[in-house]
Amino acid sequence: MTLHPAHQAESRRAFGAASALLVILVVVTTLRLPAAASDVSNFLPLHMVLETLSIVVASLIFGLIWSSRHERLPANLLWVASAFLAVALLDFLHVLTLPGMPDLIVPGSTARSTGFWLAARLIGALGLLAAVWLPWRVRPVRMPLSGWQLIGLLLVSGVTVLLFRAPAWLPATYIPGWGPTEFTVGAEYTIVALNLLAAARLLWLMRGPRRFNAGALFAAACIMAQSEFFMTRYMGAMDVYNLFGHLYKVLAYLYLYRAVFVETVQHPYALLEESRRRLQATLEALPDLVVEMDARGRYLAVHAAQALEMSRRGSSLKGRLVEDILPPQAAGTVLAALAEAGRQGVSRGRTVSLRLGRDLRWFELSVARKPARPGGIDRYVVIARDVTQRHENEQMLRKFSLAVAQSPVSIMILDTDYRIEYVNEAYSRLSGYTGQELLGRSPTELWSPRMAESVQPAIRARIARGEPWKGELVSLDKAGREFTESVLIYPVRNADGKVTNYLSLKENITEKKQAAARIQQLSHYDQLTGLPNRMLLHEHFQYASQQFRALAVLWIDLDRFKDINDSLGHRAGDALLQEMAHRLRTALRAQDILSRLSGDDFLAILPGAGQQEAARGAQALLDAVALPLRLDGQETFVTASVGIALYPSDADQLDILLKHAETAMYRVKSDGRNGSCFFTPEMQARSARLIALGHALKQAQQRGELRLVYQPQLRLSEHRIFGAEALLRWDSPQWGAVSPAEFIPIAESSGLILSIGDWVLRTALRQVRHWLDRGLPDLVVAVNLSAVQFDQPDLPDRISRMLDEAGVPPHCLELELTEAAAMKTPETAAQKIQELHQRGIRLAIDDFGTGYSSLSYLKRFKIHKLKIDQSFVRDIDSDVDDQAIASAIIQMARSLSMGTIAEGVETAEQLAFLRASGCDDIQGYHFSRPLEPDAFEHFVLRDVGES
Incomplete structure (x- = not known):
């Protein structure tokens, strides 16, 4: 049988003792003893000693248990105590009734003595068996200890009465000369069996955890069984077997006494000592200061002093007052805690702060009152726990809570079911909801209906993988207004890595989004027309070129827009551009792209368009532009010039395509405007020529390559030459004679026109001075x-x-202005014209009828002459419209007291119509080509001679 480790040590000792005594029993019972061993005189003193010892030990067993009556004892021990009280009394009566002892009530006899012996042994065996057989645990005892004593006394009294007063009622136990009766031997064997049964029960109990000293009880049971076995063999009252039986009985009682002593004294004291050691170890391991004080704050004892530097001298604290040790404020807190514990029994939660070295430490006090023993004073156990870290954490947590609550960033905390647990003030201000109104709600309930349903599963799937989600959400505030949030959601984990919450940081980016959209609008769209600008045009081109194999780029430039802007003002010009943008957009297909590049330049990209589609598209744009419109109450007609470049045949990059389309547009301009033209490589060469001409023109004046020629002007009424128009010519060593129509625009765009214009004026005036000196009549140049x-x-x-x-x-100089130049700033122009007029300088409006004159301003200008543009003169002999326009100009000028001059007169029919219409002056190839200064001089002198 395997015994429990808790019983192994004591069981080894018990088995050893029982086994050794068993060996002696076997030896004694198997050897033939000498006859002298049966002599009473040899054993009576020893017998008396042994009986006395057994009575004393049995009494000690009872007394030991009786002395522990105030403790909670197992009922098993009470059975033992009652039984051995009876055993002690019965053994005492057994000794008194032995033969040879003084008479006690009746004379002593072996039979009566044997009866007391058997009764004592039976009661002892039954008491032990009951003690080990019943459950061995502490439980409340219903009967007081005196009741258990009464049971033992009643048993003794009953046996005594029977043996003294009615021995006949009992079977015979001893026959003189014969020895014990069969009844006695049977009773002894019964007692042996009871003790062995108790030993077996104890052996069985030793398989489990220790609940009592089962080893000593086992040894006691075994030895008592052996003692009774000796008693089955004796023949005389004082033979050797009887003697061994009494000896074994004393030993058994001693083992029983040890078991009771261990359970009632030794084991409780061992537990108490162990508890004391554990308590002391616990106190020594505590990081807290544990002291005892009286009500006045005097240190009575220091149990654990790990927390304070001063407590390392714990012994020096005893007998001193807390006011002597701690600062006044901390001492006052301790005394207040002692007073509270005196009233309520405990005091908790008070804190004191102490500066230990350079560190400020915080301690939490727990005080408990220990009731005083009779005649003593109350003592107080004070535990001072260092809570500096907790205090700092609380302070940090408080700061963190305030920072979260007052953060300008909206903060939302969700539980694992994505329900709102907390929102800070920033989010409440943003959404209009209070924190209480949002608790338990899902954030998706606050989303705008415009949010896609797929967003929520995507967010949950990402954060379920432990990854943060970042993006933009559109939500509704309490008033139903939308606002855009930049949201960051990430899981919050505890120390074990388990997700406990989700933290959502939100920033209101509504204004940022609006500002970004505005910036996008400003940076990518023309503010006047709302069309994409050059930057966004590149993105559209990239997309279109990837989707289509071919496309056309159309550069649209409004003809003479500058004249309109100058004559009618910028407001009218802006209105014109807006109207043209609308017309152009309407004339294009849905997939076509229209952009305003700058000024009056528009660009159209036609995806999928080849040459034919591009030509049709250009014509549709020209037709849309040509429709009449009203500006400032005037019906106005506008034309455009369109240059076309094809992708990828002309180029595969947008910048190059733009350059080619612009070149083609300028070709249309040079060919008379109001048309379209495809880019050709020759145009690229022409563009290169214009660039080269621009560089060469910068040096032309210094190199003397510029010259003036003069075209005579004829007065029809007198048929005489009255003046000439000075015309600029450029003879380039590299390019030869360059047409003014080619280099004048270059000079105007490059700014060279100012220096060239001054040169022209000075040269013309010097030539007039030369002619005057040569005797020519006054001429007007x-x-x-x-x-x-x-x-x-x-x-x-x-x-x-x-x-x-x-x-x-001054009257010899006439300045010619275009309508556009005069009407650009009418008020300023009128002032300048007035100053020139006052100085005697004549002024004429050049190319009249091609611009946008305001008659009200024209009437105020001090203009001497209107010059009819050659576009109206070219077909004047056959085109009724040109005839009507020319006649109207002549009549209007006459009504305003102005003269008229027609340019480009090349035929006699043109001259005849102009003369008949009342035109004052003419110039043109029909009369004379532009002449060199000397040739002009001879031409004038000849004309004067003929007249």
């Missing part, structure tokens, strides 16, 4: 002024200085 020259603030002074330098009368 007409010099063209560009709009750039006319915009010069000091123009009247500059021209006056040039006249003075050349010595030419």
Whole structure:
């Protein structure tokens, strides 16, 4: 049988003792003893000693249990105590009734003594068997200990009465000369069996955890069984077997006494000592200061002193007052805690702060009152726990809570079911909801209906993998207004890595989104027309070129837009551009792209368009532009020039395609405007020529490559030459004779027109001075002024200085202005014209009828002459419209007291119609081509001679 480890040590000792005594029993019972062993005189003193010892031990067993009556004892021990009280009394009566002892009530006899013996042994065996057989555990005892004593006394009294007063009622136990009766031997064997049964029960119980000293009880049971076995063999009251039986009985009682002593004294004290050691170890392991004080704050004991530097001298604290040890404030807190514990029994939660070295430490006090023993004073156990880290954590947590609550960033905490547990004030201000109104709700309930349903599963799937989700959400506030949030959601895990919450950080980016959209609008769209600008055009081109094999790029430039802008003002010009943008967009297909590049330049990209589709598209744009429109109450007609470049045949990059389309557009301009043209490589060469001409023109004046020719002007009423128009010519060593129609625009765009214009004026005035000196009649030389020259603030002074330098009368100079230059800033122009008029300088409006004159301003201008553009003269002999326009100009000029001159007169029919219509002056190839200065001089002198 395997015994429990808790019983192994004591069981080894019990087995050893029982086994050794069993060996002696076997030896004694198997050897033949000498006859002297049966002699009473040899054993009576020893017998008396042994009986006395057994009585004393049995009494000690009872007394030991009786002395522990105030403790909670197992009922098993009470059975033992009652039984051995009876055993002690019965053994005492057994000794008193032995033969040879003084008479006790009746004379002593072996039979009566044997009866007391058997009764004592039976009661002892039954008591032990009951003790080990019943459950061995502490339970409340219903009967007081005196009741258990009464049971033992009753048993003793009953046996005594029977043996003294009615021995006949009992079977015979001893026959003199014969020895024990069969009844006695049977009773002894019964007692042996009871003890062995108790030993077996104990052996069985030793398989489980220790609940009592089963080893000693086992040894006691075994030895008592052996003692009774000796008693089955004796023949005389004082033979050797009887003696061994009494000896074994004493030993058994001693083992029983040890078991009771261990359970009632030794084991409880061992447990108490172990508890004391554990308590002391616990106190020593505590990081807290544990002291005992009286009500006045005097240190009575220091149990654990790990927390304070001063407590390392714990012994020096005893007997001192807390006011002597701690600062006043901390001492006051301790005394208040002692007072509270005195009233309520305990005091918890008070804290004191102490500065230990450089560190400020915080301690939490727990005080408990220990009731005093009779005649003593109350003591108080004070535990001071270092809660500095907790205090700092609480402070940090409090700061963190305030930071979260007052953060300008909206913060939302969700549980694992994605329900709102907390929102800070920032989100409440943003959404209009209070925190209480949002608790338990799902954030998706606050989303705008415009949010896709697939967003929520995507968010949950990502954060379920432990990954944060970041994106933008559109939500509704309490008033139903939408706002856009930049949201970051990530899981919050505990120390074990388990997700406990989800933290959502939100930022209101509504204004940022609006600002970004505005920036996008400003950076990618033209603010006047709303069309994509050049930057966004590149993105559209990239997409279109990837989707289509071919496309066309159309550069659309409005003809003479600058004249409209100058004559009608920028507001009218802006209105014109908006209307043209609308017309162009309407004329294009849905997939076509329209952009405004700058000024009056538009660009259209036609995806999938080849040459034929591009031509049709260009014509549709021209037709849309040509429709009449009203600006400032005037019906206006606008035309456009369209240049076309094809992808990928002309180029595969947008910048190059734009350049080619622009080149083609300029070709249309040079060919007379109001049309379209495809880019050709020859145009690229022409563009390169224009660039080269621009560089060469910069050096032409210094190199003397510029010259003036003069075209005579004829007065029809007198049929005489009255003046000439000075025309600029450029003879380039590299390019030969360059047409003014080619280099004048270059000069205007490059700014060279100012220096060239001054040269033209000075040269023409010197030539007039030369002619006057040569005796020619007063001639009027007409010099063209560009709009750039006319915009010069000091123009009247500059021209006056040039006249003075050349010595030419002011009436000999006539300045020709275009309508656009005069109407660009009418008020300023009127003032300049007035100053020039006052200085005697004549002025004429060039190319009249091609611009957008305001008759109200024209009437105010001090203009001497209107020049009818050659476009109206070219077909004047056959085109009734041109005839009507020319006649109207002549009649209007006459009504305003202005003269008229027609340019480009090349046929006699043209001359005849103009003469019949009342035109004052003419110039043109029909009369004379432009002449060199000397040739012009001879031409004038000849004309004078003929007249």
